[in-house]
Amino acid sequence: MTAAQLAERVRARSSDVVVQRGEAMLVVERDELLEVLAWLRDDPELRLDFLSSVTATDRPGHEPRFWVVYELYSGEHRHRLRVKVGATEEAPRVPTVTGLFPTADWHERETYDFYGIVFDGHPNLRRILLPDDWEGFPLRKTEELGGVNTRYHGAFIPPVDRRTS
Amino acid sequence: MSDLGAHASAELTADSTAELRQETMVINMGPQHPSTHGVLRLLLELDGETVVSCEPIVGYLHTGIEKNVEYRTWQQGVAFVTRADYLSPFFNELAYCLAAEKLLGIEAPPRAQLLRVLFCEMNRIASHLVWLATSGMELGAISMMLYGFREREQILDIFEAATGLRMNHAYVRIGGVVMDLPEGSTGRVGDFLETMTGRIDEYERLLTKNPIWIQRNAGIGVLPAGDALAFGVTGPTLRASGVARDVRRDEPYAGYETFEFDVVTREGADCYARYAVRIEEMRQSLRIVEQCLERLREPGPVMVEDPKVRWPAVLEVGPDGIGNAPSYITHIMEESMEALIHHFKMVTEGISVPAGEVYVPVESPRGELGFYVVADGSNRPSKIKIRDPSFANLQAVPEMVRGGLVADTIAVIASVDPVMGGVDR
Numbered sequence: 001m002t003a004a005q006l007a008e009r010v011r012a013r014s015s016d017v018v019v020q021r022g023e024a025m026l027v028v029e030r031d032e033l034l035e036v037l038a039w040l041r042d043d044p045e046l047r048l049d050f051l052s053s054v055t056a057t058d059r060p061g062h063e064p065r066f067w068v069v070y071e072l073y074s075g076e077h078r079h080r081l082r083v084k085v086g087a088t089e090e091a092p093r094v095p096t097v098t099g100l101f102p103t104a105d106w107h108e109r110e111t112y113d114f115y116g117i118v119f120d121g122h123p124n125l126r127r128i129l130l131p132d133d134w135e136g137f138p139l140r141k142t143e144e145l146g147g148v149n150t151r152y153h154g155a156f157i158p159p160v161d162r163r164t165s
Numbered sequence: 166m167s168d169l170g171a172h173a174s175a176e177l178t179a180d181s182t183a184e185l186r187q188e189t190m191v192i193n194m195g196p197q198h199p200s201t202h203g204v205l206r207l208l209l210e211l212d213g214e215t216v217v218s219c220e221p222i223v224g225y226l227h228t229g230i231e232k233n234v235e236y237r238t239w240q241q242g243v244a245f246v247t248r249a250d251y252l253s254p255f256f257n258e259l260a261y262c263l264a265a266e267k268l269l270g271i272e273a274p275p276r277a278q279l280l281r282v283l284f285c286e287m288n289r290i291a292s293h294l295v296w297l298a299t300s301g302m303e304l305g306a307i308s309m310m311l312y313g314f315r316e317r318e319q320i321l322d323i324f325e326a327a328t329g330l331r332m333n334h335a336y337v338r339i340g341g342v343v344m345d346l347p348e349g350s351t352g353r354v355g356d357f358l359e360t361m362t363g364r365i366d367e368y369e370r371l372l373t374k375n376p377i378w379i380q381r382n383a384g385i386g387v388l389p390a391g392d393a394l395a396f397g398v399t400g401p402t403l404r405a406s407g408v409a410r411d412v413r414r415d416e417p418y419a420g421y422e423t424f425e426f427d428v429v430t431r432e433g434a435d436c437y438a439r440y441a442v443r444i445e446e447m448r449q450s451l452r453i454v455e456q457c458l459e460r461l462r463e464p465g466p467v468m469v470e471d472p473k474v475r476w477p478a479v480l481e482v483g484p485d486g487i488g489n490a491p492s493y494i495t496h497i498m499e500e501s502m503e504a505l506i507h508h509f510k511m512v513t514e515g516i517s518v519p520a521g522e523v524y525v526p527v528e529s530p531r532g533e534l535g536f537y538v539v540a541d542g543s544n545r546p547s548k549i550k551i552r553d554p555s556f557a558n559l560q561a562v563p564e565m566v567r568g569g570l571v572a573d574t575i576a577v578i579a580s581v582d583p584v585m586g587g588v589d590r
Contacts, residue, residue, distance in 0.1 A: 021267055021523055050394060052526070052535055053552035071524050071537065071552070075394070075408070078415045082524060103397030106560050114231075129224035129589055138232055139548075145229075145236050160236060 001045070001079045009045055010081065025082040030094055033085050037100050040072060040081065048072035048081055051097070054107035056087070056115040058141045065089040068117055070097070087117055096122040114139035189217050194574065196225045202299065202578060203585035205559070214570050219563040223556075226589035234549050238515030239265055240476060242546055244335040246536075249551055250587030251332055252295055255281070255288040256529040258337035261549070263418055264525040264538040265339045268518045271474060276465035277341035278420045283457040284324070284336065285419075285527075286450040287354070290361070291320040292530035293443045293450075297368065300440070300579035304381045309371060316364055323353050329487040339516070341468030344480040344487075351458055358455055365447055372440070382437035386565040386577035389434055396564065397557035400532025401446060402581055404430045405438035412528035419527075424453050436580035443582075474516055477508040515544045524552075531555050531582055553587035 001009070003024040007017045014036055016027040028036045040048040052071040059065060064086030072081045085094050096119040097104045108119040109128040116137035119125055127134060136143055146159060157163075195206035204225035210217040230249055234242045246261045247254040259281055266272060273281070298313025321331040327346055328334035336343050372378045388398070390406040403410060411428040413421040429445040431438035468475045479493035497505045520542040526535040532554030541547040558581050565581075566574045 020521060021270075023523060025522075051397060052533060053524075053537060053550065055537060055548075055550040057539055057548050069537065069550075071535065075410050075415075080416075080524065082522075101397075102395045103557055103560060106556065107397075110556075127224075129227040131224075138229065145232060 001077055003079070006046070006079050006081060009043075010040070013039065023080065023082060025084065027084050027086075030085055030087070033083075034095055034097065034100065037070070037072075037083065037097055040083070041100060045077075046079075046081075047074045047076045048079075050075055051101035051103050051107070052080075054097075054104055054111055056111050056117050056139075058115060058139070060089075060141050063088070066092050066115060066117060068094050068111065092116055093118045093120055095120050096125075098122060113137070116140065196222075202583055205578070205583060205585055205588075207562075207574065207578075209571065209574065211571060214572075216566045216569055216571060216574060219566050219574070221559050221562055223559065223585070223588050226585045228590065230590045231549055231551060234546055236545065238544050239518055239546060240339060240515050242549070243338060244333070246549070246551065247333045247335050248586065249590050250529065250531070250534070250553060250555065250584045252292045252584050252586075253288055253529045253531070253534070254333055255284045255337060256527055256534050257551070258335065259285060259419065260525055260527045260529075260534050260536040261538070262337050262339050263527070264523050264536040264549075265518060265546075267523045267525060268521050268538065268540050269339070269474065269516075270519075271340060271469055271471070273341040273419075273469065274466045275420070276345075276461070276463070277467045279457055279460055280342050280346065280467060281337055281419045282421065282424070283354070283454060283461070284327075286453045286457070287320050287323065289450045289530045290447050290454075291317045291324075293447050294320075296443060296530075296579070296582045297440075300576075300582075301372070303575050303579050304378065306372060306375075306378065309368065312364070312368065312371075316361065319357055319360075323350065323357065326350060326353070338468070338476055340471070340474045340476075341466070343468075343476070343478075345467045346461070347482055351461055354454065354458060358451055358458070361451055362448070365444065365451075369444060373444075379437065381573075381576055382440055382580070383433070383435060385436045385569065385573045386580055387435045388561055388565050392564055393434075393561060396561040398532070398561050399554050399557065400529070401429075401439055401442045402558055402561075403532065404428065405442045406434040407432045412526050412533055416526060418525070424456050426450075426453050436576045439580040472507065477511045517542060517544050518546075526552070529554055531584065531587070532558060534587075551587070551590055553590065555581075555583040555585070555587045559583050559588060 003019045003022050007019050007024045010017045010026055014026055018025055040046050050073040052073050055069050057067045066087040067084045068087055070083040087094055096108055108122055111117050112125055113127045113130050114137060190211045192209050194209055196204040206222040208220040230245050234245050242261060243258050246257045249257050294313045294317040298310040301309025325331050327350055328336040388406055390408050393403050393406045407430055409428045409430045414428050426449045429442050431441050479490045480487055481490040497508050518540040520540050522539040524535055524537045526533045534554055535552035537550040538546055539548040565577045
C-alpha cells in the first residue's frame with residue numbers, strides 16, 4: 001500500500017493522519033493509543049505488526065512538550081506508519097505498549113532514560129543506557145550537552161556547546 | 166544395621182539434593198569478558214550448568230552520539246553517526262545521509278549511489294568476517310579467527326585507500342560521497358573478489374560439516390519466527406528463522422532494486438542456521454560488488470552539483486594523505502573572494518534543512534538500521550534517533566539461552582552478533 005492509500009485506510013478510523021515526504025503519520029490521543037495500535041496491528045489490510053522503534057521528541061514551551069513516536073512496519077504489506085502521542089510537561093506519561101509489542105520493553109526504557117517519559121504499566125521501567133543513579137534526562141532540550149572543562153597552559157577550553165554560537 | 170544405614174543415607178541424599186535444587190547461583194558474565202563481544206554484561210541465574218534466566222545489561226559504551234549530533238551541523242553529523250555501530254560504519258553514514266537527503270528533497274547522483282552500494286557490501290563482508298572470526302575463536306576454531314581477520318584486512322586496505330581510514334570513514338556525505346575512487350581501486354576490488362569466493366569455500370570446508378562445529382551450533386539457541394518478530398529481531402538472525410525480510414529488497418534505497426541478489430533464509434532458527442545465512446550472505450554481497458564494478462566503468466559526478474548542498478572541497482591524495490587539492494586552495498585563497506566566503510559559510514555554518522521528520526531504514530549486517538531524523542529548519546538536526554538492530558536483537562537473547570547450558574550462551578551471543586557501539590550509541 002502506498003503512504004496515501006495507507007493514510008486513507010487509517011483515516012476511516014482515526015482522522016488525524018497526514019502524509020509528508022512519502023511517509024504516513026498518525027496522531028492519536030493518549031486514551032486511545034493502545035486501542036488504535038491493536039487495530040493497526042490486527043487489521044488484515046494494514047497488519048502493522050512490527051514495531052521498529054520507539055522514541056520521543058522534546059520542544060519546551062510547546063503544548064504538548066513531548067511527543068512519543070512509534071515506527072510501525074508491516075512485513076506482509078511492506079508499508080510503514082508513524083504513530084505519535086503527546087505527553088505534557090507536568091505529567092509526561094503514556095501507557096506502555098509492551099503488551100502489544102514485547103520489543104517495546106527496551107525502547108520504552110531508553111525513552112524513559114533519555115526523556116523521562118513514564119510508561120504506565122511497563123514491567124521494568126528502569127534506566128537502560130545511563131547509570132542507575134544518573135540525575136536528569138539528558139536528551140531533553142533543557143539539558144546541556146556537558147563535556148569536560150579543560151584547562152591547559154592557563155587556557156580554558158569550555159564544553160563544546162559553549163564554544164560555538 | 167546395614168538396612169537402617171542404607172535407608173538413612175538414601176533419605177539424606179534425597180533431602181540434600183532437594184535443598185540444592187532450590188538454590189540457584191547468580192553470576193555476572195561480562196562486561197569484561199572476551200566473548201561477550203565488547204562490553205555486554207549478562208546477569209545469569211544458574212542451576213548447576215543450566216541457565217534459569219538471563220538479563221542483558223547494556224550501556225557501558227554509551228557515548229551520547231544522538232545528543233552530540235544535535236549540537237553539530239548537518240554535515241558534521243556524519244562523522245558522529247559512523248562511530249555508532251563501529252563494524253558497519255558505511256551503513257550508519259548512509260542511513261543518516263539518506264534521511265538528510267529525503268528532508269532536503271535531493272538525490273545523490275547514480276555514481277555516488279553505486280559507490281555507496283559498493284562500500285556497504287564490502288563492509289557487510291568485513292563485518293560478517295569479524296563475526297565469523299570471533300565466533301570461531303569462541304567455539305574453539307582458532308584458525309577461523311586467523312583467516313577471518315586476514316581477509317578483513319584486505320577489505321580494510323581498500324577502505325583505507327579510498328577513504329583515508331580503516332574505520333569511521335565519514336565517506337558517505339549528504340548529497341553523495343566525499344570523493345571518487347582513487348586510481349587502481351577497482352582493480353584491487355576485482356582481485357579481492359577473485360580470491361574471496363574461494364576463501365568462503367575454504368571456511369565452509371573448515372566448519373560446515375565439522376562435527377564439533379555442528380555440535381556446538383545445531384539446535385542451540387532456537388528462536389522461532391514468531392518470537393523473533395515479537396522481540397523486534399531483524400537481519401540474519403531473523404532470516405535464519407525462515408522470515409525472508411530484507412530492507413534492500415523490501416524497501417530499496419540507493420538503487421538496490423537494480424541489483425540481482427538473493428535474500429538468504431534458513432529454517433533451522435538455531436545458531437547453525439545463522440551461521441549458514443551469514444556465509445551465504447557474503448556470497449550474495451560478492452555478487453553485488455561484482456555488478457557494481459561492471460557499472461563503475463561509466464564515469465560521473467559523485468556529489469550533487471547544487472553549491473548550496475555540496476561540501477566545498479576538491480579532495481586529492483597528496484604525499485601527506487588526503488586533503489584539499491592545491492588548485493582548489495589557490496582558487497579560494499588567491500583568485501575568488503566569493504569562493505572563499507562560500508567555503509567559509511559552508512564549513513562553519515553548514516546547510517539548512519527544511520523542517521520535517523523522516524524515518525529511513527537500511528539493511529545493515531545486523532538487520533534494520535533506521536534513522537529517525539527531525540529537522541527544524543536550522544543548520545543542525547533537531548533530533549536523531551538511531552534504531553540500531555543489535556539493540557532490538559539483544560532483547561531476544563534471554564529467550565534463546567533459557568534452559569540451555571552456560572557454554573551455549575557463548576554460542577548464542579556470537580550467533581546474534583551484537584555490536585555494543587550500536588546498542589549503546
